[in-house]
Amino acid sequence: MKPKTIAIIPARGGSKGIPRKNVRLLAEKPLIAHSIEAALNSKYVEQVLVSTEDQEIVDVSREYGADIIKRPEELAQDSSPTIDTIFHVINSLEIQNNSVDVVALLQPTSPLRTADDIDDAIELFLKSECESLISVCEAGHPPFWHSKIEEGYLKPIFDEKYLNMRRQDLPKTYLPNGAIYLSTPKNLKKYRSFYCPKTIPYIMPIQRSIDIDTEIDFITAEILLKSNDLYIDE
Secondary structure (H helix, E strand, O other): OOOOEEEEEEOOOOOOOOOOHHHOEEOOEEHHHHHHHHHHOOOOEEEEEEEEOOHHHHHHHHHOOOEEEEOOHHHOOOOOOHHHHHHHHHHHHHHOOOOOOEEEEOOOOOOOOOHHHHHHHHHHHHHOOOOEEEEEEEOOOOHHHOEEEEOOEEEEOOOHHHHHOOHHHOOOOEEEEEEEEEEOHHHHHHHOOOOOOOEEEEEOOHHHOOOOOOHHHHHHHHHHHOOOOOOOOO
8 A cells, every 4th residue: 555645735825036937937837836836746645635724826726626624823924834734734633534655745835846846755765775866966066166245355165175176076066946845744844844854855957946936936937847858857
C-alpha cells in the first residue's frame, strides 16, 4: 500500500512585493493555479490543500480543484512561519481522522515545477534513507566569489584564493529553489523544519526554478512557460 501523500500550498492574500501575487494572471491562469494543476496531475498526491485566509484565493483554488483549509489570521501575517501553517493543516486533518504519511510543501511562487518533478521527487524520497527532501538548482554564481562591504571596502566572505579561481575549478553549489519540500509529519514535528540532519536534494534545471518575487520574475516565468525549452533538463 502506497503512503498517503498530501500537497500543501500556502497562499496568503497579502504580498508586499507584488500585490495580490497569488491570484495574478500568469500565462492566462492565476499564479496559484499552476501549482494546483501540477499537484493534481501527480500520480502520488492524493489531496491538494490550499491554506489561506483570503476569500479570493479560496474561490480561485476551488475553481481549479483544490481543497481549502481556512487559515487563522494569526498564521497569515508577514512574520508567520510557514512551518506553523503546515502544522495547522496536519492538525486539521488529524481532527477529521485523516492520517498523512508524506507531506509535500509546494510554494505557489514556483509555477514552472511540473507534475513529473513532484513524482520524481516523491519517488526519490521514498526510496532513500532520508528524513526530508528539498528541491534545489545549481547556483548561478559561485558563493566563493561573494563579498561583503565593510567600511566602504569589499571583503571576501571566503578565502581570497577563491577569487582568482575559474568557475570550473570550484565545487558545484546548490540553492533551494522553493519548488518542492517533502517530509513526514513525524519528522516535521521532531525538527520543526524541512531541514533535517538527513535531507536529500532533488536537483531541478534552472529554467524550472524561477521563484516569483519581483516583476522581472513574472516576465521571465511568462517567457519560459511559452518556451519549448522549459521541459528539457540541462
